[in-house]
Amino acid sequence: MLTVMDALPAGLTDCEPKEVPEVLSGPTLIHLPGQADSPIFVSILLHGNEITGLLAMQRILKYYRNRELPRSLSLFVGNVRAAGAGKRMLPGQPDYNRIWSSGTTPEHDMTREILERMRRVNPVACIDIHNNTGRNPMYTVVARRERAHLSLASRFSKKVVYATNPDTTCSAAFSELCPAVAVESGLPGEPEGIDAVVRYVSAGLELPDPIHHVEFDIDLFHTVAVVKVAPSRTCGPVGEDVDLELDPTIERHNFKEIPPGTRLGWVRTNDPGLIEVQQYEPATSESWLQIQDGELTVARTVMPAMLTSDPDIIKWDCLCYLMERLQ
Ligand SMILES: [Zn+2]
Numbered sequence: 001m002l003t004v005m006d007a008l009p010a011g012l013t014d015c016e017p018k019e020v021p022e023v024l025s026g027p028t029l030i031h032l033p034g035q036a037d038s039p040i041f042v043s044i045l046l047h048g049n050e051i052t053g054l055l056a057m058q059r060i061l062k063y064y065r066n067r068e069l070p071r072s073l074s075l076f077v078g079n080v081r082a083a084g085a086g087k088r089m090l091p092g093q094p095d096y097n098r099i100w101s102s103g104t105t106p107e108h109d110m111t112r113e114i115l116e117r118m119r120r121v122n123p124v125a126c127i128d129i130h131n132n133t134g135r136n137p138m139y140t141v142v143a144r145r146e147r148a149h150l151s152l153a154s155r156f157s158k159k160v161v162y163a164t165n166p167d168t169t170c171s172a173a174f175s176e177l178c179p180a181v182a183v184e185s186g187l188p189g190e191p192e193g194i195d196a197v198v199r200y201v202s203a204g205l206e207l208p209d210p211i212h213h214v215e216f217d218i219d220l221f222h223t224v225a226v227v228k229v230a231p232s233r234t235c236g237p238v239g240e241d242v243d244l245e246l247d248p249t250i251e252r253h254n255f256k257e258i259p260p261g262t263r264l265g266w267v268r269t270n271d272p273g274l275i276e277v278q279q280y281e282p283a284t285s286e287s288w289l290q291i292q293d294g295e296l297t298v299a300r301t302v303m304p305a306m307l308t309s310d311p312d313i314i315k316w317d318c319l320c321y322l323m324e325r326l327q
Contacts, residue, residue, distance in 0.1 A: 002110045003028040004117070012077075013058045013065070017051040020077065021084035027096075028077045029114055031121075034069030040204050041074045041118055041178075043128040043170050046096040048082025048089060052185045053129030056197035060205075071205045074118060088316065095316075097130070097182075098166060100173035111173065119177055125152055125204060126174035127181055129197055131188040134308035135251040138196055141182040143172040145220075147213055148179040154216030156183055156200045159255065161305065162326060163223040165280045221255075221303060221323040225288055228276045228318045233269065235319075236311045243269040244296065246309045257303045257325075264289075264307075264319075265296045275319075288322055 003025060011023040031039070044053030057075060079096045082089045089095055099107040100115070139159035142149045153160045166172070174180035183200065185193035229235050235244035246265040253262065267274060275296065277288050290299040307320035 001026055001106050002113055005030045006032075008032060008061060013061045017045075017054055017083055018086055019084075020045070020054070021080050024077055024080050026080050027110060028080070029117065030075045030077070032069055032073045032075065034072040034205065036071040036124075036208075038122045038124045039072035039074040039118075040201070041076065041123045041126045041174065042201060043076040043078060043126070045080070045083045046078035046128065046170060047130060048079045048085065048087050049188060050088070050129075050131035051083070051188045052131050052190070052193045052197055053183075054083070055189060056129065056185075056194045056201065059194070059198050060202055063202075069205060071124070071207070072121075073205065074121070074123065076114060097128070097170055098168045100170050101168040111170075115173055115177070118174070123174070123178045124207070125179050125181075126171055126177070127152075127183060127201060127204060128170040128174075129183045129185060131193065132184050132186060132306060133310055133313045134254060134306060136184060136186070136254045136306060138186055138193065139184050139255070139305075141169075141171065141184065143167070143169070143175040143180065146179075149175065149181070150218060150220070151213035151216050152179040152204075153181045154214070154218045155203060156181065156196065158218050159221070160218045161221045161223060161323065163321075165223065165226070220326045221305070222326045223305070223321045223323050224281055225277050225279045225322040226318045227289065227320050227322060228278070229314055230271065230273050230276055231315070233271060233274050234311075235265070235314055237309065238266070242311075243267070243271070243274060248309060250307050250309055253304050254307050254320075255303060255305060257301055258298055260298060260300050262298045263295050264298070267291050267294050267296055277322075 100111045138157045140153040140156050141161045142153050171180040171182040185197050234242040236242040238245045244265050287299050303323045304320040
């Protein structure tokens with residue numbers, strides 16, 4: 001299902017996100033030569049509605065239309081069909097950022113082929129560009145705490161999340177080959193996010209070979225748990241007939257340490273299995289969340305990320321991740 005090209009297909013730099021399927025027939029890996037041989041791998045549209053990566057790369061590629069790239073670029077355009085529909089993914093498709101480990105689907109075969117091809121050309125870095133669905137600051141996610149990975153991350157934002165789960169993401173797989181980050185560039189299509197990604201990838205293309213890793217000053221967080229709503233249960237805004245009514249202002253808690261007792265929503269069911277907290281660390285005796293007097297609150301000081309009030313995202317992914325600061 002993978003198409004490999006060694007030139008930019010006509011129309012890619014000018015199309016609207018929903019027109020990508022008119023330019024590409026499906027997932028496509030495009031190798032573009034530059035002065036420095038070892039490429040930067042950039043991945044966009046793994047989630048079809050997360051358009052900032054495409055809009056930023058269009059701007060960069062237009063700039064370099066009649067100029068030589070300072071460094072080779074391997075651009076992967078992921079879920080083309082979902083981009084055409086403006087959706088994260090289509091019914092029946094796997095999540096394209098959960099297919100980068102061993103598996104038996106055609107999508108797993110595709111990611112295995114990409115990793116094999118990229119291994120042969122010695123990438124200097126992997127930048128996988130995403131958007132958030134809720135209000136979050138811009139940040140990066142790394143799967144390794146080594147200096148090169150943190151240095152690469154620090155060039156985008158001071159906020160860096162160290163997450164070893166899920167381990168089926170693009171950036172986690174590339175961490176075996178080179179410094180790798182997932183970039184979370186705010187809400188889809190926001191101008192500040194596009195500007196930040198253009199600056200980041202442009203600077204990456206101009207890094208010397210071999211890359212020297214700068215001193216960095218970062219705030220490093222570690223994801224300790226993911227919070228899900230039981231698939232059999234419903235959630236939504238206050239006033240709807242759902243099992244969990246979400247506080248409309250919860251997204252403001254993202255990347256803030258919130259104290260015990262902070263309310264996330266109101267519970268309208270007696271099901272003790274309403275909320276599923278999957279811990280990544282060996283389980284501690286303390287719990288993270290509690291349900292008391294019909295309210296869902298946090299039980300101890302914690303920092304949420306990707307906390308969302310969007311019922312679809314909660315169903316597909318999660319209510320939020322919980323993080324702790326790492327020294
Ligand atoms: Zn994404």
